[in-house]
Amino acid sequence: MEHLSTFCSCANLACPLHPTKHDKGCAPCIQKNLRLKEMPNCFFNLVEGTEDRAGDSFEDFANSVLRKQN
Structure with missing residues (x-):
């Protein structure tokens, strides 16, 4: 069985x-x-361009998505 970490797309290895x-x-x-x-x-x-986001809240994510749709 393949190790689950191979599916992780998170770059925060620390x-x-x-x-x-x-x-x-x-x-x-x-x-x-x-x-x-x-x-x-x-x-x-x-969502492209979220590397410098203010935080990880639901609202931060939603705002990031909405900004990219406009």
């Missing part, structure tokens, strides 16, 4: 929750983000 740091896949990251009401870092990869 994060202790990155799937390369453990064998639990994306679950720890998703749990943290749900608790903090934030979007996982990898979701921002879908």
